Amino acid sequence: METQTNISNNWNKNTRKNTIRLFSWTVAWVLTLAIATFGRLYIWEDNESISLIAILFNLAIGIGYIIANKDYIKGLDELQQKIQLEAAALSLVVAVVAGITYSLLSQAKIVHQHAEISNLIILMGLTYIIGIILGNWRYK
Numbered sequence: 673m674e675t676q677t678n679i680s681n682n683w684n685k686n687t688r689k690n691t692i693r694l695f696s697w698t699v700a701w702v703l704t705l706a707i708a709t710f711g712r713l714y715i716w717e718d719n720e721s722i723s724l725i726a727i728l729f730n731l732a733i734g735i736g737y738i739i740a741n742k743d744y745i746k747g748l749d750e751l752q753q754k755i756q757l758e759a760a761a762l763s764l765v766v767a768v769v770a771g772i773t774y775s776l777l778s779q780a781k782i783v784h785q786h787a788e789i790s791n792l793i794i795l796m797g798l799t800y801i802i803g804i805i806l807g808n809w810r811y812k
Contacts, residue, residue, distance in 0.1 A: 683749075690744040697740040704730040751811055759803025766799045767792055771795070 708726040716722040745756050771792055777783040 686747050690740075690747045694737075694740045694744040697737040701730070701733045701737040704708045704733045742755045755804060755807030755811065758807050759800050761805040763800040771794055 708730045712723045774787055
């Protein structure tokens with residue numbers, strides 16, 4: 673029984689470590705995104721060289737964020753991995769269908785507002801959260 677307790681403790685430590693690591697990379701990515709977005713407006717005033725450096729730095733941090741997310745999911749148990757996969761799949765499909773539908777409406781000149789990527793990101797995030805909640809509820 674003690675061996676099972678040690679395995680459980682190690683799994684909990686690894687999960688906590690992966691969660692903190694993912695949180696750190698998420699915060700770093702959001703901060704570098706804010707710097708790349710607002711820095712050109714308020715700090716370096718449209719200097720293309722500095723903007724390019726900020727964007728490339730954000731991209732590099734984004735790659736770390738992707739790897740941390742992969743490691744986080746890989747460290748979960750099989751049920752949580754399944755829930756994450758189903759939520760991600762739902763989010764992707766909803767975004768593709770909604771994005772293409774909006775594009776078709778725009779091309780047909782039925783919708784006259786410019787599509788903003790931020791709206792699609794919000795839709796994906798909300799769909800992902802709903803998918804996680806529903807998945808945890810379904811498999812309880």
